[in-house]
Amino acid sequence: MSNFTYATGKRKNAISRTRLYAGTGQITVNGRPFEDYFPRKTLQMVVQQPLKLVKMLDRFDIKANCSGGGVSGQAEALRHGIARALCELDPELRGLLKPAGLLTRDARKKERKKYGLRGARASFQFSKR
Numbered sequence: 001m002s003n004f005t006y007a008t009g010k011r012k013n014a015i016s017r018t019r020l021y022a023g024t025g026q027i028t029v030n031g032r033p034f035e036d037y038f039p040r041k042t043l044q045m046v047v048q049q050p051l052k053l054v055k056m057l058d059r060f061d062i063k064a065n066c067s068g069g070g071v072s073g074q075a076e077a078l079r080h081g082i083a084r085a086l087c088e089l090d091p092e093l094r095g096l097l098k099p100a101g102l103l104t105r106d107a108r109k110k111e112r113k114k115y116g117l118r119g120a121r122a123s124f125q126f127s128k129r
Contacts, residue, residue: 004063005089009081011106014069018081020089023061029078030066037066043075050083050102054093080105 009016027034027047038044051057062082066074083102087094097103111120118124 005085007081007084007088009077009079009084011076011080012069012073012109014066014073014077016064016066016074016077016081018062018064018078018085020082020085021061021063022059025058025060027062027064029064029074034062034078038071038075040071043071046075047078047082049079049100050086050097053100053102054086054096056086076106 003021005020007018007020009018029037034047035044038047048057051060064078064081066078068074069077079102083097087097087103094103113119114121116123
């Protein structure tokens, strides 16, 4: 099992290093089945989105290492990685994946806290008297 396609997916602070093997449709995240790693059905749907779009749900085994961020960010990073790996494997799939927005890196990150304020934009309560 050495011939694989590799891609990196990112979202917020989450990074997913994704490898696509020819196989039967098993998805493993950090050594665990992805149903265990992402227990919410919505996150499972997010992960499978690129495979469903190109109708290849049971053609590939996926092994991914996800780190950083939260569960939702990791699921979207994995989706990004899978889409990029599919595109690298077969460049003709780009026509399906690009319009669906699966190849675009979602660059939105958490805004940093500013000094003198309570958060990024929220300030402390103002008292006139």
